[in-house]
Amino acid sequence: MINPAEIETTRWRKSSYSNQGGDCVEIASLTARTAVRDSKNPTGPALILGNRAWAAFVEDAKQPR
DSSP states (O other): OOOHHHHHHSOOEEOTTOOTTSOOEEEEEETTEEEEEETTOTTSOOEEEEHHHHHHHHHHHHSOO
16 A cells, blocks of 8 residues: 555656656656655656566566557
8 A cells, every 4th residue: 555645745756868848757766665646736646556567667668669
C-alpha cells in the first residue's frame, strides 16, 4: 500500500530532455517503487510502478520504433 504523504512530500523531477512547454511527465522515487504523473496536473493521480516494472518500461521506451 502507498502512503499518500510519501507521494505529497517526495521530490518530483522531469527528464532533462523535457522542453519548457509543459507537456511532460514527472517521476518520483518512492520506497521500492517509482511514481509517474502528468506535470500539468501535479495534484492529479499518479501511476505507481514497482522498480522492476519501471526499469522495464524505461528500457522499452529506449528501443527504436
